[in-house]
Amino acid sequence: MSAVLEAPKGKGEATRERILEIAEAAVLAKGFGATSIEEVIAEAGLTKSGFFYHFKDKNALAREMVRRYVATNDRLFDEIFGRGQQLSDDPLQAFLISLKLLAETMADLPNGHPGCLIASICYQERLFDREIRDLTAQSVRDWNARFRTILDGIAAVYPPREPVDLDDVADMLSCIVDGAIIMSKTLNDPGRLERQIMLFRSLVKLMFAPN
Amino acid sequence: MSAVLEAPKGKGEATRERILEIAEAAVLAKGFGATSIEEVIAEAGLTKSGFFYHFKDKNALAREMVRRYVATNDRLFDEIFGRGQQLSDDPLQAFLISLKLLAETMADLPNGHPGCLIASICYQERLFDREIRDLTAQSVRDWNARFRTILDGIAAVYPPREPVDLDDVADMLSCIVDGAIIMSKTLNDPGRLERQIMLFRSLVKLMFAPN
DNA sequence: TCCAAAACTGCACTCATGGTACGGTTTCTC
DNA sequence: GAGAAACCGTACCATGAGTGCAGTTTTGGA
Incomplete structure (x- = not known):
């Protein structure tokens, strides 16, 4: 399940991965429509600006x-x-x-x-x-x-x-x-x-x- | 599928049924979280007040x-x-x-x-x-x-x-x-x-x- | 036919959230 | 130490849930 020995990527890649993991868990529990970006970034520990830096929408x-x-x-x-x-x-x-x-x-x-x-x-x-x-x-x-x-x-x-x-x-x-x-x-x-x-x-x- | 020969109910019951039918189709297509009351009432042809008359929330x-x-x-x-x-x-x-x-x-x-x-x-x-x-x-x-x-x-x-x-x-x-x-x-x-x-x-x- | 209950409408809010825009700041990397 | 990458802060708009309440129409039964 966990990515082991992947090529060393930038810090941004790690953040992306963290966002994706948190978002996936939230989506599986509440659905995509009911998953708010706000709660994802809260759990990931970054701001809305940071999120939109990684994902267009x-x-x-x-x-x-x-x-x-x-x-x-x-x-x-x-x-x-x-x-x-x-x-x-x-x-x-x-x-x-x-x-x-x-x-x-x-x-x-x-x-x-x-x-x-x-x-x-x-x-x-x-x-x-x-x-x-x-x-x-x-x-x-x-x-x-x-x-x-x-x-x-x-x-x-x-x-x-x-x-x-x-x-x-x-x-x-x-x-x-x-x-x-x-x-x-x-x-x-x-x-x-x-x-x-x-x-x-x-x-x-x-x-x-x-x- | 369709309710035939049900006991004659009030007009409100028919509206309720219509709301439920529309809402179910919407929920199955977009999920509950992404189904807005606004679109349901728009399709059902009644106002928000009308909706909340039938359903508490x-x-x-x-x-x-x-x-x-x-x-x-x-x-x-x-x-x-x-x-x-x-x-x-x-x-x-x-x-x-x-x-x-x-x-x-x-x-x-x-x-x-x-x-x-x-x-x-x-x-x-x-x-x-x-x-x-x-x-x-x-x-x-x-x-x-x-x-x-x-x-x-x-x-x-x-x-x-x-x-x-x-x-x-x-x-x-x-x-x-x-x-x-x-x-x-x-x-x-x-x-x-x-x-x-x-x-x-x-x-x-x-x-x-x-x- | 009339009356009361049922079934609504209209409006005026509050609050949370998605999303946009943009300028500034930190942190890494070469 | 410079430039790019990775962020932060803030202000703003639109939409949708939900509340409250006063007013209006529709309906079914005595």
């Missing part, structure tokens, strides 16, 4: 937030699904390992998953310009494509028993994660996210594993 | 919106899952029929699903008082319990092949619907919701149906 903040969120998520997926492939040559086993890793990662979050920024933005679409909406859409497409590629590899070895559409199965993982985050938050029960991922894992086994 | 509006949303959803589920039970005495068949009906209902929405109010609120929790959060949590618990009851009936006849936790499977339906709504909205592809429900249906078959 609120929309520029949103753009950078999304970029940051997508990049972080991409790195996490690279790591988790890469690790799975390292640990098993069998595509199905590799995926099952990765799903277990994903579930554990989610379970290890101290206060539960803070929320999906893409979902948050989706429920406030009117507030964002086209560039941001394109960014979120493309990231979802990329994630779905990633899962689809993995499933193709599995299906080549283990023909699925029920005739399921692999595109839909790929979509399903994102759907379940997003839906389970919402349920976890709504019920104030962080554990549900982990359980849903593990259930999806069971269903993958059911779909592909030979009897 | 914005939070009272939110409370009634949630109540309305939950009640509408409950009625829809009653109808869909009741209809399934009418059409088949076999609990598994009845559930599969209901899921197909649910998928069709979602597919029939003219501009795709407008969004889940509970999900919208979940991503703006800080804006709402405890009563509203309790309302959303309880409705999710009720829906999960409803599905769990159905699954119990199925499992009593068809023992599941893989050892899956029925509570988790019950949760999964809500998760998938909520997640698929987000994906549909983000990708601007309404069809994905229907497909995810149908995939869930396939997986229910896989879990319970004998070979």
